[in-house]
Amino acid sequence: MSASPLSDLRAELARQGLDGFIVPRADEHLGEYVPASAERLAWLTGFTGSAGLAAILPDRAAVFSDGRYTLQLEVQTDPALWERRHLLDEPPFTWLASHAGKGARIGYDPLLISEEGLQRYSDAGLTMVAVTRNPVDAVWTDRPAPPAAPAVPHPLGHAGRDSAEKRAGIAETLRSAQQDAAILTDPAAIAWLLNIRGADVPYTPFALGFAILHADAGCELFMDPRKLPEATRAHLGNAVSVADRAALPAALGRLAGRRVRVDPATAPVWFAQTLRASGAEVIPGMDPCLLPKACKNPTEQQGARDAHHRDAIAVCRFLHWLDTAAGRETEISAAERLLAFRAGNPAFRGESFPAISGAGEHGAIIHYRVTPATDRPIRPDEPYLIDSGAQYADGTTDITRTVWTGPGTPPAELRDRVTRVLKGHIALATLVFPQGVAGPHLDAFARSALWRAGLDYDHGTGHGVGSYLSVHEGPVSISRAAKPVAIAAGMILSNEPGFYAPGEYGIRLENLVLVQPAELPGAKKPFLRFETLTLAPFDRRLIDRDLLTAEEILWLDTYHAYVVATVGPHLDPAPRAWLQAACAALAG
Template identity: 50%
Template sequence: MPADTAFQTFDVTTHPSQGVTNVAALRAQMTAMGLYGFIIPHEDEHQNEYLPDANERLAWVSGFTGSAGAAIVFQDKAILFADGRYTLQSREQTDPSVFSVEDFNGMASLAEQLALVPKGAVIGYDPALHSPDGLKTLKAAADQAGLTLKATSPNPLDLAWGEARPPQPAAPVVPHPIEFAGVSSADKRHGLAETLRAKGAKAALITAPSSLAWLFNIRGGDVIRSPLPLGQAILFDDGRAQIFLEPAKVTEGLGEWLGNEVSLLTPADIASALADLSGHSVLIDPAISSAYWFEALTSAGATTVPADDICALPRACKNETELKGTTAAHIRDGAILTTFLHWVATEAQTTLPSEIELAQKLESLRIASGRVKDLSFDTISGFGPHGALPHYRVTTASDIRIAKGNLLLVDSGAQSEDGTTDVTRTMAIGEPNLEHKRMFTLVLKGHIALATVRFPAGTTGTHLDALARQYLWAGGFDYDHGTGHGVGVYLGVHEGPQRISKALNRYPLQTGMIVSNEPGFYKAGEFGIRIENLQYVTKPTPIDGGERPMHGFENLTWAPIDRNLIEVSLLTEAERAYMDAYHARTFDLLKDLVAPDVREWLKTVCAPL
């Protein structure tokens, strides 16, 4: 790709007139439909986390561009819901004369607001944008408050947006070669067909873009930061399948790649395909498929069987080819990140660049590699108080320069054909103080505990979460985000069903699952710390003298951890040995992939503690 290719923009600043103009247009449409209020989730028809421009409805109406949240626009007021990750950004990007900003706790937050609405009011929603699980909460709240919750078609926001709305994406859908996928689509489909037969189902309706990409070994570009195609598919109990894609996305040879058992159809064909399922049981995931599809299946005469996305668990358990590929991708990305860390530790300590300049520097290094297809998410580049906002996204309005005496947090990642990376490093600018070092080391101790744990089959991420928090807890501290999320291989950077979090998770960690290990600490208004590597679950193996084989984690991310922030006296002998081994391995893997001056610096920062 050209050296000047840019993946990320930063002009997501406040637009003072946007809230007034766009909310007024929406209210006019609501009035025409007899609506007192309209609910606007962040999610789109595919329940995506990252959205194409055409589906950024929440951003259009409010100006807020975060990856999670919701809004309710009433005739007399408007409320934006954003969680603690977006405290600063949500207020920067919304017009306070139009939107009040409230804490977001999922559907429960929306339900609380519905309880305050005058009885008899009609509140609209688009069933294509809500999961059945989410709608249950909203409907219960509306019933209790004496409201009418009304499905709207067409969507009044889309009508208000009108011709200014960007077109739906139509990125080419291309094969994902077996050298990266490891298993053919036919083998995947026939393996899942056995599951369908065991459950007594005729078919499964698949709506998640990541499952579509994984099942058919295809990739696209409809979803920002993720190589995903938007579409739907039906998998049958004999291994055959139908995939529904806009014709503009279909590339030459795609039909041949999909094979004779897969019918390549258009969205216009979905209605008749669903009608053919009349009288049959169809699996569909109520957590990620919109209520629209449940209603469509029921109207077609099919019996919906709520169940987990049939692709989710096998997709999460990476095969040997995928693990080999993502291992290579992480080593390459580690060399890029190390080059960036060297720049921060040397030149940037004098020039003191801004947060945007830091993000652009790292991005330029990834682009120059020639192997990176995109970022895996917008780079989080937060200095000082901005680092205390876990999901801070720098804008041209919030951008500040780094300065001596505080910490820089950079969370970034890349998409390559053989792997998806996600890594966070916290760096001292100038000399760190004692508090910086103490808190960094407590976070590091938790990171090491999670990296080195052994655990039996059946263990979930919920069981392991406290390991990463224990040293912070002992000092009276904590962090308000999960410790680890699943990650795909040239798929989404956030992937389920596994995760490591306080929140209950019922999916045991299984061989080949990739998770992040990212404990942190955030002192509001002052600084933030996070240390993140990716790691995958290893096969269970015996332990000398033990009775049961145990899983463990194999590290994927290799880049130095700032030794200037480590208070060595707080580490145990085993923890020091781990750090020395980690840094020795980092140097060994990366020394031949970086420039000579970076290599000399890397040798120094990877020396034994």
């Protein structure tokens, strides 16, 4: 092994007759959180963000990510080896088309890219070559073993609907579309459909595997049988067959002559390629579980409320503790204290993502991940951003607060920026909109107050959230870059506008909201509204009351009063008194 993994990879590419290669930050399920055995991008480049890709040529290489990770790329990658590029401003297929020689053979792993993703490279005029063995795996000699955590039943008391009912509903969807089967590659879809959970990846209770759902509601699950104890097999029932993942190619071959739905955006292209080679007709279509999973049933909705209620108690205890901790604590110790407050609840199952604990200038790194090397004290009189979440047995949480550490007065500019972010948050929280509206249509509401000052932020305003599943759930997101999928009742979304001054501070204010029908007298068609689930105070020290309208002040005072009434009775006297002061009305 040489000093550089990049040199070893280039040698392997030459052995395989390739002129270049793309290394996505993905596993075979194309998800955000991947097991250690699939962290190829991090092993190769040092970049550990949740979205990225490397493109390698014989004489140059680049690593790409989005605006959340611009600063992280600079810190974690070697500029002598890697050019740093923005995924949207200069996509990797554009970079390759500009720098690869004419007719260059660019390799890709068909299990690590979707059909839609691959098409962008072909459309750019590149000659893309599927590899049978990933060249990174050939040179990654100390690659960790794949995860083997057991899959366990998810109780009906939390799921709200049994698996047979779900499978019957999806099967009816397939029959109505005259499709014989659907390929399921998203572990969240399989977890939801079969009412199982696991622990194969950090922060998200997945059991990694694949499935084929047939139009008769029968299901084939492809997962290491050692991960399926007898209790789980009994839970799955006779309508769900179990086989090792090695049996998947043969199962796809049995679909010859059938019409099979494959999601071109979320499924690895290997599935479509294998099905077509086997004589099946591939029907492009959204994973049929995505929308039903995103629209939480009444049991899941109540579970989300309960999860946020207990999470609010932990967060408010933490914010009270933090109010006296500045100067004595660090970014890591603060995140650990918040985790300890949450872990005291018996329903707590773990964090829903690594806490983003950023003091001062670190708050400007949108997805900052504190390490022992970067950890620093949380000093008096500076802004501190804490973005964190929890997995509970009945729901998933995600909350961000930006607070002033005191005891001095925050600068006027900071208060202006925080208040503009808050105005955007309130604009979205209070929005009433017609059924059929999609996430991209709402994004501007949260940015308007910033735009009026010539300011903006380089990330989406909201993402879907699962029910004891992924903290980032499709198919809906509130973002200019999102596909226009209609928002529907029962969905849980985040509301998280922000603003970032690189090298100085970051601001993000995030609550989760539940989409509900809106009762509007005289409305000629259905409308929707948001029910706010998250319960924790916004730091009044950072709010410029004069920038808020009377309606915005009313919303904030009403929200804070509800936080006190709901969370206060569950706190000890000292944090309860702190909460009452933190939630004092702005009006009057």
